[in-house]
Amino acid sequence: MKGLEIYESNNFTLCYNILDEVETRFIKSILAYIINYPIDWYNFLENVMKNNLLISYSNNAIIFSIEILAPQLKNSFKHIYDIMEKCGVIINKFEAKGFLVINVYSETIRNFFQKSGLWLEYITYLAFYELGFNAFQGCLIKTNDGSIQEVDVLVNYNSILFITECKDTYKYSNYDFLKLCNLKKKLKVKSYLLFVYTKDSPQIDLDNLKIDVIKYKYNYSEFKEQLKEIMIRKLIKLWYNLYGENNESIRCNKCIL
Numbered sequence: 001m002k003g004l005e006i007y008e009s010n011n012f013t014l015c016y017n018i019l020d021e022v023e024t025r026f027i028k029s030i031l032a033y034i035i036n037y038p039i040d041w042y043n044f045l046e047n048v049m050k051n052n053l054l055i056s057y058s059n060n061a062i063i064f065s066i067e068i069l070a071p072q073l074k075n076s077f078k079h080i081y082d083i084m085e086k087c088g089v090i091i092n093k094f095e096a097k098g099f100l101v102i103n104v105y106s107e108t109i110r111n112f113f114q115k116s117g118l119w120l121e122y123i124t125y126l127a128f129y130e131l132g133f134n135a136f137q138g139c140l141i142k143t144n145d146g147s148i149q150e151v152d153v154l155v156n157y158n159s160i161l162f163i164t165e166c167k168d169t170y171k172y173s174n175y176d177f178l179k180l181c182n183l184k185k186k187l188k189v190k191s192y193l194l195f196v197y198t199k200d201s202p203q204i205d206l207d208n209l210k211i212d213v214i215k216y217k218y219n220y221s222e223f224k225e226q227l228k229e230i231m232i233r234k235l236i237k238l239w240y241n242l243y244g245e246n247n248e249s250i251r252c253n254k255c256i257l
Helices: 021-036 038-049 071-086 107-114 118-130 174-187 220-243 248-252
Strands: 003-008 012-018 055-058 061-064 090-096 099-104 135-143 148-157 160-167 191-197 212-215
Touching: 021 038, 021 071, 021 107, 021 118, 038 071, 055 107, 061 107, 107 118, 118 135, 118 148, 118 160, 118 220, 135 174, 148 174, 160 174, 160 220, 174 191, 212 220
Parallel strands: 160 191, 191 212
Antiparallel strands: 003 012, 012 135, 055 061, 061 099, 090 099, 135 148, 148 160
Protein backbone atom coordinates (compact mmCIF):
# COMPACT_ATOMS: atom_id res chain seq x y z
CA MET A 1 0.00 0.00 0.00
CA LYS A 2 1.31 3.43 -0.92
CA GLY A 3 0.36 5.09 2.37
CA LEU A 4 -1.91 7.62 4.01
CA GLU A 5 -2.92 11.13 3.04
CA ILE A 6 -4.12 13.71 5.55
CA TYR A 7 -6.39 16.67 4.86
CA GLU A 8 -6.97 19.28 7.55
CA SER A 9 -9.61 21.96 7.89
CA ASN A 10 -10.69 24.24 10.73
CA ASN A 11 -13.39 21.78 11.81
CA PHE A 12 -11.95 18.32 11.20
CA THR A 13 -8.99 16.24 10.07
CA LEU A 14 -9.47 13.68 7.30
CA CYS A 15 -7.18 10.66 6.92
CA TYR A 16 -7.53 8.25 3.99
CA ASN A 17 -5.60 5.47 2.26
CA ILE A 18 -3.92 5.85 -1.10
CA LEU A 19 -3.75 2.76 -3.32
CA ASP A 20 -0.55 1.96 -5.18
CA GLU A 21 -0.43 0.99 -8.86
CA VAL A 22 -0.98 -2.74 -8.30
CA GLU A 23 -3.92 -2.21 -5.94
CA THR A 24 -5.45 0.40 -8.24
CA ARG A 25 -5.21 -1.97 -11.21
CA PHE A 26 -6.96 -4.72 -9.26
CA ILE A 27 -9.74 -2.47 -7.93
CA LYS A 28 -10.42 -1.05 -11.40
CA SER A 29 -10.53 -4.54 -12.91
CA ILE A 30 -12.77 -6.07 -10.25
CA LEU A 31 -15.17 -3.12 -10.40
CA ALA A 32 -15.42 -3.47 -14.18
CA TYR A 33 -16.28 -7.14 -13.64
CA ILE A 34 -18.89 -6.29 -10.99
CA ILE A 35 -20.49 -3.73 -13.32
CA ASN A 36 -20.42 -5.84 -16.48
CA TYR A 37 -21.28 -9.23 -14.94
CA PRO A 38 -23.55 -8.44 -11.98
CA ILE A 39 -25.20 -11.87 -11.79
CA ASP A 40 -21.87 -13.67 -11.84
CA TRP A 41 -20.52 -11.30 -9.17
CA TYR A 42 -23.62 -11.71 -6.99
CA ASN A 43 -23.21 -15.48 -7.20
CA PHE A 44 -19.60 -15.28 -5.99
CA LEU A 45 -20.33 -12.64 -3.36
CA GLU A 46 -23.26 -14.35 -1.66
CA ASN A 47 -22.15 -17.97 -2.00
CA VAL A 48 -18.38 -17.78 -1.64
CA MET A 49 -17.26 -14.52 -0.03
CA LYS A 50 -19.97 -14.73 2.63
CA ASN A 51 -19.58 -18.46 3.24
CA ASN A 52 -17.10 -19.35 5.99
CA LEU A 53 -17.01 -22.95 4.77
CA LEU A 54 -15.67 -21.89 1.37
CA ILE A 55 -13.31 -19.06 2.26
CA SER A 56 -11.05 -18.19 5.19
CA TYR A 57 -8.06 -15.96 5.89
CA SER A 58 -4.66 -16.06 7.54
CA ASN A 59 -2.57 -12.87 7.46
CA ASN A 60 -2.43 -11.98 3.76
CA ALA A 61 -3.45 -15.46 2.64
CA ILE A 62 -6.90 -16.29 1.27
CA ILE A 63 -7.89 -19.94 1.57
CA PHE A 64 -10.56 -21.36 -0.75
CA SER A 65 -12.17 -24.76 -0.19
CA ILE A 66 -12.19 -25.59 -3.90
CA GLU A 67 -13.06 -29.25 -3.35
CA ILE A 68 -16.56 -28.41 -2.13
CA LEU A 69 -17.26 -25.60 -4.59
CA ALA A 70 -20.59 -26.28 -6.25
CA PRO A 71 -20.37 -26.58 -10.07
CA GLN A 72 -22.27 -23.32 -10.60
CA LEU A 73 -19.73 -21.50 -8.42
CA LYS A 74 -16.63 -22.74 -10.21
CA ASN A 75 -17.10 -20.39 -13.16
CA SER A 76 -17.55 -17.39 -10.86
CA PHE A 77 -14.47 -18.39 -8.88
CA LYS A 78 -12.41 -18.81 -12.07
CA HIS A 79 -13.33 -15.32 -13.29
CA ILE A 80 -12.28 -13.75 -9.98
CA TYR A 81 -9.09 -15.80 -9.88
CA ASP A 82 -8.20 -14.78 -13.46
CA ILE A 83 -8.61 -11.10 -12.54
CA MET A 84 -6.34 -11.53 -9.54
CA GLU A 85 -3.71 -13.29 -11.63
CA LYS A 86 -3.79 -10.77 -14.49
CA CYS A 87 -3.50 -7.86 -12.06
CA GLY A 88 -0.49 -9.36 -10.32
CA VAL A 89 -1.97 -9.56 -6.83
CA ILE A 90 -1.23 -13.29 -6.41
CA ILE A 91 2.24 -13.56 -4.85
CA ASN A 92 2.22 -17.35 -4.64
CA LYS A 93 -0.25 -20.20 -4.34
CA PHE A 94 -0.44 -23.89 -3.51
CA GLU A 95 -3.07 -26.62 -3.25
CA ALA A 96 -3.36 -29.11 -0.42
CA LYS A 97 -6.14 -31.49 0.59
CA GLY A 98 -8.84 -29.71 -1.40
CA PHE A 99 -7.77 -26.19 -0.39
CA LEU A 100 -6.27 -23.49 -2.59
CA VAL A 101 -4.11 -21.09 -0.56
CA ILE A 102 -3.39 -17.76 -2.26
CA ASN A 103 -0.93 -15.29 -0.75
CA VAL A 104 -2.02 -11.87 -1.95
CA TYR A 105 -0.09 -8.69 -2.63
CA SER A 106 -1.30 -6.60 0.30
CA GLU A 107 -3.75 -6.14 3.14
CA THR A 108 -5.87 -4.00 0.83
CA ILE A 109 -6.42 -6.96 -1.51
CA ARG A 110 -7.21 -9.33 1.36
CA ASN A 111 -9.63 -6.83 2.89
CA PHE A 112 -11.56 -6.57 -0.36
CA PHE A 113 -12.54 -10.23 0.04
CA GLN A 114 -12.67 -10.44 3.83
CA LYS A 115 -14.77 -7.31 4.35
CA SER A 116 -17.51 -8.20 1.92
CA GLY A 117 -19.10 -4.74 2.00
CA LEU A 118 -16.00 -3.01 0.64
CA TRP A 119 -17.05 -3.62 -2.96
CA LEU A 120 -20.12 -1.43 -2.38
CA GLU A 121 -17.93 1.36 -1.01
CA TYR A 122 -15.66 1.18 -4.06
CA ILE A 123 -18.65 1.15 -6.43
CA THR A 124 -20.11 4.22 -4.71
CA TYR A 125 -16.74 5.97 -4.81
CA LEU A 126 -16.45 5.16 -8.53
CA ALA A 127 -19.91 6.58 -9.25
CA PHE A 128 -19.06 9.84 -7.46
CA TYR A 129 -15.75 10.01 -9.31
CA GLU A 130 -17.38 9.46 -12.71
CA LEU A 131 -19.91 12.18 -11.89
CA GLY A 132 -17.01 14.59 -11.38
CA PHE A 133 -16.88 14.84 -7.60
CA ASN A 134 -13.86 14.83 -5.30
CA ALA A 135 -14.47 11.60 -3.39
CA PHE A 136 -12.60 9.61 -0.73
CA GLN A 137 -13.19 5.98 0.21
CA GLY A 138 -12.51 4.45 3.63
CA CYS A 139 -11.84 7.66 5.56
CA LEU A 140 -11.20 8.43 9.19
CA ILE A 141 -12.52 11.79 10.36
CA LYS A 142 -11.24 13.37 13.56
CA THR A 143 -13.49 16.16 14.83
CA ASN A 144 -12.44 19.01 17.11
CA ASP A 145 -13.63 17.16 20.21
CA GLY A 146 -10.98 14.47 19.53
CA SER A 147 -13.40 11.72 18.49
CA ILE A 148 -12.59 9.63 15.41
CA GLN A 149 -15.18 8.05 13.13
CA GLU A 150 -14.91 5.98 9.98
CA VAL A 151 -16.76 7.16 6.88
CA ASP A 152 -17.27 4.76 3.98
CA VAL A 153 -17.32 7.41 1.23
CA LEU A 154 -16.90 11.16 1.61
CA VAL A 155 -17.37 13.86 -1.03
CA ASN A 156 -15.99 17.35 -0.49
CA TYR A 157 -17.65 19.77 -2.89
CA ASN A 158 -16.65 23.39 -2.29
CA SER A 159 -16.39 22.70 1.47
CA ILE A 160 -19.82 21.02 1.45
CA LEU A 161 -19.58 17.43 2.66
CA PHE A 162 -21.61 14.46 1.44
CA ILE A 163 -21.22 11.61 3.96
CA THR A 164 -22.14 8.16 2.65
CA GLU A 165 -22.65 4.94 4.61
CA CYS A 166 -22.62 1.67 2.60
CA LYS A 167 -24.15 -1.59 3.88
CA ASP A 168 -24.13 -4.89 2.02
CA THR A 169 -26.14 -6.63 4.73
CA TYR A 170 -29.56 -6.46 6.36
CA LYS A 171 -27.84 -6.13 9.77
CA TYR A 172 -28.02 -2.41 10.32
CA SER A 173 -29.90 -0.50 12.98
CA ASN A 174 -30.91 2.95 14.14
CA TYR A 175 -27.54 3.16 15.86
CA ASP A 176 -25.82 3.33 12.46
CA PHE A 177 -27.93 6.32 11.46
CA LEU A 178 -27.53 7.96 14.88
CA LYS A 179 -23.74 7.84 14.43
CA LEU A 180 -24.08 9.56 11.04
CA CYS A 181 -26.29 12.29 12.47
CA ASN A 182 -23.95 12.86 15.42
CA LEU A 183 -20.97 13.16 13.09
CA LYS A 184 -22.85 15.70 10.98
CA LYS A 185 -23.47 17.83 14.08
CA LYS A 186 -19.83 17.64 15.19
CA LEU A 187 -18.44 18.66 11.80
CA LYS A 188 -20.00 22.13 12.01
CA VAL A 189 -19.94 22.51 8.23
CA LYS A 190 -22.69 22.21 5.64
CA SER A 191 -23.17 18.49 5.07
CA TYR A 192 -25.62 15.91 3.75
CA LEU A 193 -26.08 12.22 4.60
CA LEU A 194 -26.61 9.34 2.18
CA PHE A 195 -27.24 5.64 2.86
CA VAL A 196 -26.42 3.06 0.14
CA TYR A 197 -27.59 -0.48 0.81
CA THR A 198 -28.32 -3.81 -0.87
CA LYS A 199 -30.75 -5.51 1.53
CA ASP A 200 -33.85 -4.36 3.40
CA SER A 201 -33.69 -4.60 7.17
CA PRO A 202 -36.82 -5.88 8.91
CA GLN A 203 -36.10 -3.46 11.75
CA ILE A 204 -35.71 -0.20 9.83
CA ASP A 205 -38.28 1.78 7.86
CA LEU A 206 -35.98 3.61 5.45
CA ASP A 207 -38.83 5.70 4.06
CA ASN A 208 -39.11 7.54 7.38
CA LEU A 209 -35.42 8.37 7.68
CA LYS A 210 -34.47 12.00 7.23
CA ILE A 211 -31.58 11.09 4.96
CA ASP A 212 -31.35 10.08 1.31
CA VAL A 213 -31.21 6.35 0.56
CA ILE A 214 -30.35 4.35 -2.57
CA LYS A 215 -30.73 0.60 -2.88
CA TYR A 216 -28.06 -0.90 -5.10
CA LYS A 217 -29.82 -3.47 -7.28
CA TYR A 218 -26.74 -4.68 -9.17
CA ASN A 219 -27.38 -2.24 -11.99
CA TYR A 220 -24.54 0.29 -11.96
CA SER A 221 -25.99 2.63 -14.61
CA GLU A 222 -29.26 2.88 -12.70
CA PHE A 223 -27.42 3.41 -9.43
CA LYS A 224 -25.25 6.20 -10.84
CA GLU A 225 -28.31 7.91 -12.30
CA GLN A 226 -30.05 7.80 -8.91
CA LEU A 227 -26.94 9.21 -7.26
CA LYS A 228 -26.78 11.96 -9.88
CA GLU A 229 -30.41 12.92 -9.25
CA ILE A 230 -29.81 13.19 -5.50
CA MET A 231 -26.73 15.35 -5.98
CA ILE A 232 -28.51 17.63 -8.45
CA ARG A 233 -31.43 18.03 -6.07
CA LYS A 234 -29.18 18.84 -3.11
CA LEU A 235 -27.01 21.31 -4.99
CA ILE A 236 -29.92 23.13 -6.62
CA LYS A 237 -31.64 23.48 -3.24
CA LEU A 238 -28.41 24.79 -1.72
CA TRP A 239 -27.87 27.32 -4.50
CA TYR A 240 -31.44 28.56 -4.27
CA ASN A 241 -31.03 29.03 -0.52
CA LEU A 242 -27.80 30.95 -1.04
CA TYR A 243 -28.62 33.05 -4.10
CA GLY A 244 -32.39 33.01 -4.64
CA GLU A 245 -34.36 31.78 -7.63
CA ASN A 246 -33.70 34.94 -9.68
CA ASN A 247 -29.95 34.43 -9.79
CA GLU A 248 -28.83 34.34 -13.44
CA SER A 249 -26.25 31.55 -12.95
CA ILE A 250 -28.90 29.23 -11.49
CA ARG A 251 -31.44 29.87 -14.23
CA CYS A 252 -28.86 29.32 -16.99
CA ASN A 253 -26.93 26.40 -15.60
CA LYS A 254 -28.55 24.59 -12.69
CA CYS A 255 -25.93 21.92 -12.16
CA ILE A 256 -22.42 20.93 -13.07
CA LEU A 257 -23.48 17.35 -13.82
